[in-house]
């Protein structure tokens with residue numbers, strides 16, 4: 493039926509595409525791709541010959557109106573990104589909100605997402621988590637962001653580029669402490685899939701010493717802030733105590 497379909501694609505292992513994803517990509521009139529050349533390889537691998545159009549951060553708002561035109565002509569459209577779930581640190585937000593505003597259906601398909609896949613095998617608490625996307629590229633911005641998150645009790649999930657992994661781990665040690673439990677998931681679903689798990693300072697050392705750990709695609713996860721594990725005294729109580737003691741002679 494006439495709708496915008498949000499279709500996740502594999503994050504490495506081509507076997508992770510779903511039967512329904514292939515069906516939808518074959519049936520729609522148009523596939524909006526982040527990069528038509530990149531997705532062209534994936535689509536031809538599955539024998540999908542549907543017409544493609546580019547939708548990236550720079551043309552998304554204009555392209556959205558054009559896609560709404562297609563929907564109004566009765567043509568179904570699919571959105572894919574280079575890898576994983578569209579809109580998750582990828583383009584699509586403006587398109588989806590504009591298509592909904594224009595009154596058309598948006599139909600999501602479930603599928604690969606690096607953050608959720610990495611979290612599921614990390615061993616970190618998964619009952620509550622905060623997906624934070626990419627950390628800022630500049631040190632000041634990165635430290636500010638991490639300081640803001642330092643007392644968040646939820647598991648923190650970051651996307652990371654191999655060029656910045658050492659800098660990001662250094663900032664994590666500085667802002668969250670060298671003992672903060674970190675899990676680094678690299679090349680998930682691919683040949684060199686690796687999970688490193690341990691205190692932040694230890695992971696930093698391992699990654700610094702081994703250039704192989706600075707390659708490929710990375711999800712970085714941090715255990716949430718633990719409220720005075722050792723003493724069982726809530727932070728609020730400690731702060732009140734500090735305030736009171738300042739008033740004492």
Ligand code: SAM
Nearest residue numbers: 503576577580605606651652679680709710711
């Ligand atoms: N939309 C994608 C998703 O659903 O996961 C994420 C796109 S974002 C531009 C790319 C980032 O996702 C990479 O820099 C990396 O942090 C993470 N990523 C993608 N594939 C991965 C993989 N196979 N293993 C680990 N991290 C991956």
